[in-house]
Amino acid sequence: MVEEQNWSLxxxxxxxxxxxxxxxxxxxxxxxxxxxxxxxxYTRGRGPxxxxxxxxxxxxxxxxxxxxxxxxxxxxxxxxxxESHAK
Numbered sequence: 001m002v003e004e005q006n007w008s009l010x011x012x013x014x015x016x017x018x019x020x021x022x023x024x025x026x027x028x029x030x031x032x033x034x035x036x037x038x039x040x041x042y043t044r045g046r047g048p049x050x051x052x053x054x055x056x057x058x059x060x061x062x063x064x065x066x067x068x069x070x071x072x073x074x075x076x077x078x079x080x081x082x083e084s085h086a087k
Contacts (some may be wrong), residue, residue: 007063009070011053011078014046019078021070023063027054053082 008027024030033039057063
């Protein structure tokens, strides 16, 4: 099991098919906040959301750098990333 101190980069798929990228500590709790409508403004009204990708990092700085990289990707690139780790 991943320790709470670790940071996770995550991609979730909203009910409308869009993807959202974020970072969090305690990812399961964060996904729950997205689903109950108290998460990011973007995901409100787009639930339920489903976790489709995750990477874990030892600290926030590293997770933030990776988040920046992923957020700059096109949708197609993000889908390839998700697919490459699903195998």
